[in-house]
Amino acid sequence: MLEAPLFPYDLLSADTFPESILLVLVVLDWTVRLLALGWIPHNRRPSVALAWLLAIFLVPVVGLLLFLVIGSARLPKNRMAMQARMNDVIRENSPGSPVLGNTLEQLPAWIESTAALNYRLGALPMVGGNSFEIRTDNHEALRLMAEAVDRAEDYVHFEFYIVAFDDTSRVLLDALVRAHERGVRVRVLIDHLGSVGYPGYRALVRHFDRSGFPWQRMLPVRPWKGEWQRPDLRNHRKILVVDGEVAWTGSQNVIHRSYNKRRNVRKDLQWKDLMIECRGPVVAELNALFTGDWYSETGDLLLDEATGELPGVEGPVFAQVLPSGPGFETENNLRLFNHLIYNANRQIVIASPYFVPDESLMHALTTEAQSGVDVQLFVGETSDHFLAYHAQNSYYQALAEAGVKIYRYRSPTVLHAKFVLVDDYVSVIGSSNMDERSFALDLEVSVYIVDREFRRRMDAVVAQFHEASTLLDLEEWKRRPLWRKYVDNVARLTSALL
Numbered sequence: 001m002l003e004a005p006l007f008p009y010d011l012l013s014a015d016t017f018p019e020s021i022l023l024v025l026v027v028l029d030w031t032v033r034l035l036a037l038g039w040i041p042h043n044r045r046p047s048v049a050l051a052w053l054l055a056i057f058l059v060p061v062v063g064l065l066l067f068l069v070i071g072s073a074r075l076p077k078n079r080m081a082m083q084a085r086m087n088d089v090i091r092e093n094s095p096g097s098p099v100l101g102n103t104l105e106q107l108p109a110w111i112e113s114t115a116a117l118n119y120r121l122g123a124l125p126m127v128g129g130n131s132f133e134i135r136t137d138n139h140e141a142l143r144l145m146a147e148a149v150d151r152a153e154d155y156v157h158f159e160f161y162i163v164a165f166d167d168t169s170r171v172l173l174d175a176l177v178r179a180h181e182r183g184v185r186v187r188v189l190i191d192h193l194g195s196v197g198y199p200g201y202r203a204l205v206r207h208f209d210r211s212g213f214p215w216q217r218m219l220p221v222r223p224w225k226g227e228w229q230r231p232d233l234r235n236h237r238k239i240l241v242v243d244g245e246v247a248w249t250g251s252q253n254v255i256h257r258s259y260n261k262r263r264n265v266r267k268d269l270q271w272k273d274l275m276i277e278c279r280g281p282v283v284a285e286l287n288a289l290f291t292g293d294w295y296s297e298t299g300d301l302l303l304d305e306a307t308g309e310l311p312g313v314e315g316p317v318f319a320q321v322l323p324s325g326p327g328f329e330t331e332n333n334l335r336l337f338n339h340l341i342y343n344a345n346r347q348i349v350i351a352s353p354y355f356v357p358d359e360s361l362m363h364a365l366t367t368e369a370q371s372g373v374d375v376q377l378f379v380g381e382t383s384d385h386f387l388a389y390h391a392q393n394s395y396y397q398a399l400a401e402a403g404v405k406i407y408r409y410r411s412p413t414v415l416h417a418k419f420v421l422v423d424d425y426v427s428v429i430g431s432s433n434m435d436e437r438s439f440a441l442d443l444e445v446s447v448y449i450v451d452r453e454f455r456r457r458m459d460a461v462v463a464q465f466h467e468a469s470t471l472l473d474l475e476e477w478k479r480r481p482l483w484r485k486y487v488d489n490v491a492r493l494t495s496a497l498l
Contacts, residue, residue, distance in 0.1 A: 032060050040067070048436070051493065075326045076229055079296055083327040086292035087123040089301075100281075101128040101313060107425060110343040111450055114426075117339055118322045118448060121332040124288065126320035129313030130280030132454055136417070136461060138257040141248070141275045142172050148242045149175040155185040155305050157241040157290040159218075161234065161431070162253035163190040164200030165207050169254045173207060180213040185305065188215035189293055191235045192222075199260040216297045233326050236431050236442035238275075239290050247283040249445055250275035250429055251418045259384070267412055269382065274351075274417035274461065276429050281313055282447065285321035289445055296327070317451040324432065325443030333432045333446055334439040338364050340422045344373050349421040349462055351378040353414065354385065355392045356435035362395065366402035375404045378465050382411040388435065390491035393484075400474040407469035415465075419458070425450050427458050 036056045041049040055063035075083075098119035099112055115126035135141040149156050149172065156179050165173060180186040188208065195201050208215045218235040220227040240248040252273035258264045259271065278286065291302045324332035341348055341364040348368060355377065357365070369375040377399065383389035396406055409415035420428040430446035432438045449455075 029060060032064055033057060036064070054493070075233060079229075079327060082296045083292065086288075086295060090123045090288050090292075097125060099126045099318075101318065107450065108343075108423075110339075111425060114336070114339055114343070114448065115318075115320055118320050118332075118336060121328065121330060121335060122322045122324070124285045124321050124323075126318050126448070126450070127281035127285070127313060128316070128318045130278065130282045130317040130319045130449075132279075132317065132319075132449065133277040134457055134461060135248075135250075135275040135277060136273070136464070138252055138271060138273050139168055141252055141273070142168060142254065144277070145240055145248055146172040146175040148240070148246055148248075149179050152179045152184045152242045154243045155187070155241075156243075157187055157239070157287060157294075157305070159189040159235075159237055159239040159290050159293060160254045161191045161194040161236045161238060162198060162255055162259075163195050163204055164198045164255040164260060165203035166200045166256045166260055168256040169200070172254060173204070176213065177207075177211045180211055186211075186213040187290075187294060187302070187305075188213065189218050189235070189290070189297065190215070192217035192220040193231060194234055194236070198255060200255070214298075216294070218293065218297055232437075232441055234442050235293065235325075236438065237289070237293070237445045238431050239286050239445060241283060241287045241290055244283055244287055245279065247278045247286040248275055249278065249286055249431070249447060251416050251431060264384070269384070269412050269414050271414045271416045272409065274419060274429065276447065278319075278447070280317070280319070282319040282321060286445070286447075289321060289323050292323075293443070317449065317454060319450070320448045322430075322446045322448060323443070324439075324446065326441060327443060331439045333430075333444055334358070334361065336428070336446065336448070337361060337420060337434070340420060340426060340428070341365060341368055344368055344422045346423045347374040347376070347421070349376045349378070349419075349458075350434065351415065351417045351419050351465065352434040353380055353383065353416045353418070354388045354433040354435045354437070355379050355395070356388060357395060358436060358439065361434065362398070365404055366399065369399075369403035376407060376462075377404055378407045378409060378415060378417075378462075378469060380411075380413075380415040381408040381470070382414060384414060387491045387494055390484075390488045391494065392435075394488040394492040396472060396477060397474065400472060400477070406472040407466065408472060409465065409469045413468065417461075417465075421455065421458055421462070425452055425455055427451075427455050 033056065036053060040052050052063070052067055055066065057063070098116040119125050135144065156176060158176060163169070176186050176188065195204070219229060219233060221229070221231045238249055238252060250273065252275050257271045258269060291305065295301050322332055322336055338360055348365070365375055379392060400406055418430060418432055427449045428446050429449065430444060432444040432446055438444055
């Protein structure tokens with residue numbers, strides 16, 4: 001009987017390699033493994049470290065090369081220094097308190113402690129005097145954003161992860177050109193690798209180059225132009241600010257809801273997003289985030305296009321912007337989500353297209369569900385990401401057994417809305433998924449909104465989601481084919497590196 005080789009170098013012999021070379025290869029192989037054991041776990045979660053160690057031990061050369069290319073979840077030092085400088089500028093222009101206004105006395109104490117956490121993590125305070133409109137139709141949202149740009153008189157700041165030129169997006173992209181032509185200061189940021197793979201990207205570049213306004217690829221990966229960083233660190237934010245008066249943010253990209261891919265059109269896949277139209281002091285916070293990203297990409301600090309000192313307006317709607325991502329030392333969005341979940345007393349509702357929780361988030365959700373809190377999770381019945389889709393499937397059984405109600409938004413709609421709702425007052429709307437990529441690898445934006453009436457309006461959105469979703473049946477889920485369970489479990493192994 002033939003025995004499988006224990007290590008790759010067992011395939012080698014003195015018949016093919018001199019003994020001296022064979023000995024060197026053995027020593028190098030063990031040196032890589034032993035160094036990896038002490039090097040990779042440094043300042044990494046155990047789950048991430050174990051995933052990298054597994055890759056290196058199974059395929060040492062490939063695993064090590066991948067680790068050297070994408071193993072660091074931090075931006076270059078100069079980018080981190082720029083982020084720190086922007087945080088200082090933001091703090092200098094705020095009164096130094098995590099909450100501006102004094103109408104939180106009747107609310108639970110943990111709401112103010114959440115604002116303090118966000119302020120420490122992201123430098124922006126919670127401010128009153130805001131208003132919000134909820135937009136759930138992708139193409140209608142593009143039209144409304146274009147109308148806002150057409151009313152611009154001073155400046156337009158545009159920052160999106162995926163942007164492509166097509167028959168749907170052109171209504172907004174043409175509005176940017178018109179604004180520039182009438183003297184409005186237009187500045188545009190798009191994520192490089194986020195956009196480059198979609199039909200309409202080349203037409204977009206030509207459109208922007210002809211426009212005459214300044215635009216920039218975020219985190220570009222173009223070694224032939226001297227532009228390089230870890231390629232899977234991306235800017236996933238979606239922000240539009242007009243004149244400091246109105247802003248938009250949420251989950252939506254600037255592209256047709258099919259994302260222009262042939263396979264999506266063939267399957268009739270249509271993305272379902274959620275955006276909020278914002279007015280009030282929170283607009284200045286979203287603008288501060290844009291100016292920080294513009295500074296990081298261009299070195300140009302737009303102090304004349306940034307709001308000065310934030311006003312301390314009392315009520316009626318309090319809100320706070322929390323940035324997160326590899327530009328920060330901590331995983332800001334994960335800390336916010338865990339804090340909110342553990343403080344819930346009645347209900348938690350989460351919508352996330354990519355739900356691949358780390359251990360802390362998994363414990364938080366199952367603990368709250370087991371304590372009697374109504375925990376509802378909305379995910380997609382279909383997805384455009386094979387590994388993320390199957391990885392998230394592997395968590396459903398444990399969640400459902402703990403009492404989490406899992407609603408799968410029916411195909412062919414691809415659920416892409418991202419929000420967290422807690423009890424009667426708290427809503428968090430933004431760009432962040434519930435996965436390792438959004439926690440550690442992508443720059444994200446979340447808006448923490450404290451208001452009972454807005455929370456009720458989000459209940460109407462949840463009701464629509466209920467009508468379009470199917471509640472996961474645990475016993476039926478357990479009976480899914482063995483091959484699917486196998487694929488789900490293999491994909492789960494990669495979840496820490498997704």
